[in-house]
Amino acid sequence: xxxxxxxxxxxxxxxxxxxxxxxxxxxxxxxxxxxxxxxxxxxxxxxxxxxxxxxxxxxxxxxxxxxxxxxxxxxxxxxxxxxxxxxxxxxxxxxxxxxxxxxxxxxxxxxxxxxxxxxxxxxxxxxxxxxxxxxxxxxxxxxxxxxxxxxxxxxxxxxxxxxxxxxxxxxxxxxxxxxxxxxxxxxxxxxxxxxxxxxxxxxxxxxxxxxxxxxxxxxxxxxxxxxxxxxxxxxxxxxxxxxxxxxxxxxxxxxxxxxxxxxxxxxxxxxxxxxxxxxxxxxxxxxxxxxxxxxxxxxxxxxxxxxxxxxxxxxxxxxxxxxxxxxxxxxxxxxxxxxxxxxxxxxxxxxxxxxxxxxxxxxxxxxxxxxxxxxxxxxxxxxxxxxxxxxxxxxxxxxxxxxxxxxxxxxxxxxxxxxxxxxxxxxxxxxxxxxxxxxxxxxxxxxxxxxxxxxxxxxxx
Amino acid sequence: xxxxxxxxxxxxxxxxxxxxxxxxxxxxxxxxxxxxxxxxxxxxxxxxxxxxxxxxxxxxxxxxxxxxxxxxxxxxxxxxxxxxxxxxxxxxxxxxxxxxxxxxxxxxxxxxxxxxxxxxxxxxxxxxxxxxxxxxxxxxxxxxxxxxxxxxxxxxxxxxxxxxxxxxxxxxxxxxxxxxxxxxxxxxxxxxxxxxxxxxxxxxxxxxxxxxxxxxxxxxxxxxxxxxxxxxxxxxxxxxxxxxxxxxxxxxxxxxxxxxxxxxxxxxxxxxxxxxxxxxxxxxxxxxxxxxxxxxxxxxxxxxxxxxxxxxxxxxxxxxxxxxxxxxxxxxxxxxxxxxxxxxxxxxxxxxxxxxxxxxxxxxxxxxxxxxxxxxxxxxxxxxxxxxxxxxxxxxxxxxxxxxxxxxxxxxxxxxxxxxxxxxxxxxxxxxxxxxxxxxxxxxxxxxxxxxxxxxxxxxx
Numbered sequence: 001x002x003x004x005x006x007x008x009x010x011x012x013x014x015x016x017x018x019x020x021x022x023x024x025x026x027x028x029x030x031x032x033x034x035x036x037x038x039x040x041x042x043x044x045x046x047x048x049x050x051x052x053x054x055x056x057x058x059x060x061x062x063x064x065x066x067x068x069x070x071x072x073x074x075x076x077x078x079x080x081x082x083x084x085x086x087x088x089x090x091x092x093x094x095x096x097x098x099x100x101x102x103x104x105x106x107x108x109x110x111x112x113x114x115x116x117x118x119x120x121x122x123x124x125x126x127x128x129x130x131x132x133x134x135x136x137x138x139x140x141x142x143x144x145x146x147x148x149x150x151x152x153x154x155x156x157x158x159x160x161x162x163x164x165x166x167x168x169x170x171x172x173x174x175x176x177x178x179x180x181x182x183x184x185x186x187x188x189x190x191x192x193x194x195x196x197x198x199x200x201x202x203x204x205x206x207x208x209x210x211x212x213x214x215x216x217x218x219x220x221x222x223x224x225x226x227x228x229x230x231x232x233x234x235x236x237x238x239x240x241x242x243x244x245x246x247x248x249x250x251x252x253x254x255x256x257x258x259x260x261x262x263x264x265x266x267x268x269x270x271x272x273x274x275x276x277x278x279x280x281x282x283x284x285x286x287x288x289x290x291x292x293x294x295x296x297x298x299x300x301x302x303x304x305x306x307x308x309x310x311x312x313x314x315x316x317x318x319x320x321x322x323x324x325x326x327x328x329x330x331x332x333x334x335x336x337x338x339x340x341x342x343x344x345x346x347x348x349x350x351x352x353x354x355x356x357x358x359x360x361x362x363x364x365x366x367x368x369x370x371x372x373x374x375x376x377x378x379x380x381x382x383x384x385x386x387x388x389x390x391x392x393x394x395x396x397x398x399x400x401x402x403x404x405x406x407x408x409x410x411x412x413x414x415x416x417x418x419x420x421x422x423x424x425x426x427x428x429x430x431x432x433x434x435x436x437x438x439x440x441x442x443x444x445x446x447x448x449x450x451x452x453x454x455x456x457x458x459x460x461x
Numbered sequence: 462x463x464x465x466x467x468x469x470x471x472x473x474x475x476x477x478x479x480x481x482x483x484x485x486x487x488x489x490x491x492x493x494x495x496x497x498x499x500x501x502x503x504x505x506x507x508x509x510x511x512x513x514x515x516x517x518x519x520x521x522x523x524x525x526x527x528x529x530x531x532x533x534x535x536x537x538x539x540x541x542x543x544x545x546x547x548x549x550x551x552x553x554x555x556x557x558x559x560x561x562x563x564x565x566x567x568x569x570x571x572x573x574x575x576x577x578x579x580x581x582x583x584x585x586x587x588x589x590x591x592x593x594x595x596x597x598x599x600x601x602x603x604x605x606x607x608x609x610x611x612x613x614x615x616x617x618x619x620x621x622x623x624x625x626x627x628x629x630x631x632x633x634x635x636x637x638x639x640x641x642x643x644x645x646x647x648x649x650x651x652x653x654x655x656x657x658x659x660x661x662x663x664x665x666x667x668x669x670x671x672x673x674x675x676x677x678x679x680x681x682x683x684x685x686x687x688x689x690x691x692x693x694x695x696x697x698x699x700x701x702x703x704x705x706x707x708x709x710x711x712x713x714x715x716x717x718x719x720x721x722x723x724x725x726x727x728x729x730x731x732x733x734x735x736x737x738x739x740x741x742x743x744x745x746x747x748x749x750x751x752x753x754x755x756x757x758x759x760x761x762x763x764x765x766x767x768x769x770x771x772x773x774x775x776x777x778x779x780x781x782x783x784x785x786x787x788x789x790x791x792x793x794x795x796x797x798x799x800x801x802x803x804x805x806x807x808x809x810x811x812x813x814x815x816x817x818x819x820x821x822x823x824x825x826x827x828x829x830x831x832x833x834x835x836x837x838x839x840x841x842x843x844x845x846x847x848x849x850x851x852x853x854x855x856x857x858x859x860x861x862x863x864x865x866x867x868x869x870x871x872x873x874x875x876x877x878x879x880x881x882x883x884x885x886x887x888x889x890x891x892x893x894x895x896x897x898x899x900x901x902x903x904x905x906x907x908x909x910x911x912x913x914x915x916x917x918x919x920x921x922x
Contacts, residue, residue, distance in 0.1 A: 013517075013557050013764050015512065015513050015516070016515060016516060016543065021510075021511075022512065023558065024510060027508075027510055028509075031509070048488045049483055049485060050483040051476060051480075051482050051483065052477055052482070053579070053591055054591075055476070055477060056477060058474075059474065069539065070539045070540070073536055075534055078581060079531070080581075082477065082478075084477055084534070096474050096475075097482050099474065100474075100482075118514070120538045130513055303474050333882060334808065337807040340805065341808055342804065343803065344801065345802065346798040347795065347798040
């Protein structure tokens with residue numbers, strides 16, 4: 001007991017509350033998660049960016065108001081005038097960076113970032129003051145729902161890569177406009193829609209409180225419950241265009257082979273005010289959300305750029321690590337070292353374009369999704385193969401990109417394939433066959449079955 | 462001109478002064494440098510760690526005094542009592558982490574860290590407010606000079622890997638005790654030795670000022686200049702044990718095949734007060750130091766650990782990137798993507814031990830150094846092969862570790878090789894031959910020439 005004074009003087013020699021020391025073993029586990037993020041983002045055609053660890057404080061208050069300051073670590077340089085804040089999230093930096101170069105950037109721009117972020121809140125399970133987060137965003141481009149599907153697909157792909165399946169985690173989809181349309185139809189003034197969304201947001205945690213607050217807004221909780229229970233019955237919503245948009249995103253995910261991973265969940269509202277339409281969370285049983293995001297079509301304009309549709313999500317390392325460790329899905333020892341020694345797919349394996357003839361266009365998205373997913377060997381789990389084991393795939397996941405251009409000028413599309421240094425270009429000729437061009441060797445094979453592309457490309461890897 | 466007010470309101474949407482936005486191309490170049498650091502550290506047997514991005518402010522003032530506060534970004538959480546600072550360097554975090562677990566850690570402990578650091582100083586060429594830095598440290602262990610050579614070797618290996626050669630950069634070595642011994646011998650009171658070191662530290666930048674300040678200390682600048690000019694003439698220094706230690710480190714670097722890369726430079730003093738002996742810098746013509754470090758034998762005790770010898774260095778990304786870009790040594794396009802797709806050598810390729818018989822012990826360090834360096838193909842530069850090109854090596858650099866134990870119990874040493882998941886174990890039998898054990902297959906070859914180990918091991922990679 002009389003040692004207390006000495007302990008007091010040593011107190012500062014600990015890591016700050018809510019932060020972590022990464023000794024070699026903890027560091028390897030952190031890298032396993034970071035590598036999974038990076039590998040999936042790369043093979044889905046996202047390009048890595050990063051910004052400063054701290055930004056001008058204004059960057060956060062302009063979007064979220066002064067209220068956010070209590071959740072931030074903010075500071076000034078000794079003798080300096082500017083006020084800075086440690087970044088609590090990546091979206092404002094991304095919007096600032098996009099706005100600054102909007103005119104030179106591709107349509108769409110697909111960016112990802114793996115970095116550390118900071119929140120000055122109380123540490124608890126799944127929440128720390130310094131944490132790592134993966135962000136994926138699709139900005140601009142002609143087809144917004146296409147971007148929605150691309151980001152949701154990337155989030156699900158990490159779950160699948162890490163050995164989690166749809167019985168454990170799934171992507172819950174909604175569109176905020178479904179809820180606000182229903183609210184309007186039920187006599188709620190538009191000025192109270194944000195309040196309505198906040199009530200919906202807490203419903204899962206505290207249904208009784210939610211119901212009481214709905215009644216106070218003159219909403220029948222039973223009718224609201226019925227809406228949530230049967231979201232596809234669009235008769236409940238007079239302005240059903242927003243619901244159609246959720247259903248369309250859901251359908252496109254099915255087309256990309258992700259049917260079992262996605263569910264429509266009208267109870268989802270998301271806390272942040274900047275979402276303008278589709279929102280989603282990847283949710284695991286008994287845990288916080290692993291990832292969350294949505295569409296924020298007004299933000300880039302707010303940061304000085306042109307009006308630009310955009311969509312993205314963030315996934316944190318802490319909840320994901322808990323999920324993997326609880327289920328024995330984190331490799332150890334030699335297996336962990338080998339998993340971390342895998343090469344990163346920075347160079348695109350394949351670039352997919354369509355001739356636009358005979359149903360070719362409809363094959364682009366499903367083929368790209370299939371190439372990125374790889375083909376798993378029959379019964380790999382039953383044979384005791386681990387998610388990181390060499391025996392998992394008969395055709396490994398590939399880095400696949402595609403043209404987003406409407407042109408059918410194949411020469412121009414081949415130029416784009418070359419410009420991103422893709423190894424192969426797939427030119428889809430009709431609903432079943434393609435021409436496969438080896439861009440390194442200048443050779444091409446015609447009439448290749450779409451189902452064989454993955455094996456052909458991976459053999460040359 | 463009348464648009465100025467609007468510009469004013471947009472001013473905050475820029476990255477803070479002295480920080481960087483990494484768009485995809487800048488990010489790839491950053492990764493090229495970070496990957497080079499990580500690859501070299503791993504194959505030299507260092508294990509990666511990291512700490513929090515901010516620490517308690519005390520962690521920096523306890524070592525460097527209150528004066529350092531003006532060079533730091535410090536802050537409090539709104540409503541919180543603790544004062545934090547963005548980390549300006551890694552050594553205090555490392556000392557804190559080592560001190561907390563000193564008893565469980567291996568002897569020696571070899572750690573590296575690749576992270577971002579922050580200084581609140583004026584940005585200029587080669588210096589930013591947020592930068593990336595690679596740290597390598599060897600802590601504890603029975604042979605301090607061995608640790609010196611390990612860290613210097615790692616710093617040089619990155620230069621060599623990136624295609625720089627000894628005509629461009631070299632490691633300048635000194636031992637602070639050489640200078641303080643000479644000062645004592647010339648009548649300078651020990652209380653003024655730190656002042657003397659600070660004068661020496663600025664000599665290269667401003668020789669006239671240095672000479673004037675030496676005269677003010679009653680030192681003959683000519684005699685001091687003569688000492689610097691012929692450092693190996695130990696007759697100038699009555700207490701020559703420190704000089705012998707520099708000469709010994711220099712000799713060991715020669716033994717590891719790094720003769721041309723190392724030079725003794727008594728004018729080197731290093732700014733930080735915590736160095737206790739050997740100090741070094743990697744210096745390129747016309748640039749700031751690329752890397753700097755030294756021995757800090759008192760620091761871990763200061764942070765609550767046992768008395769522990771330690772040695773390490775930091776290398777920043779900004780000066781190294783300038784060096785590579787100025788010399789056309791930064792790959793672009795497809796070559797950059799391919800360079801970044803190389804696998805990381807996390808699993809040790811080989812673990813080297815000695816039987817202790819017939820001159821075997823003397824072969825351990827040179828063999829390990831040779832395996833880590835690889836064997837370059839004849840005339841690769843003349844043939845136009847780039848540093849990152851596949852044709853550079855006939856035997857690629859390998860991840861090689863060795864036993865630091867004094868025991869000759871081969872069974873125990875083999876256990877250590879297995880515990881770190883090495884693929885092969887080399888048991889050196891005499892000055893020329895070894896037994897090569899394939900630990901995955903349980904096979905062994907006897908009488909293998911030491912010169913053949915690299916090719917044999919890399920063939921199985």
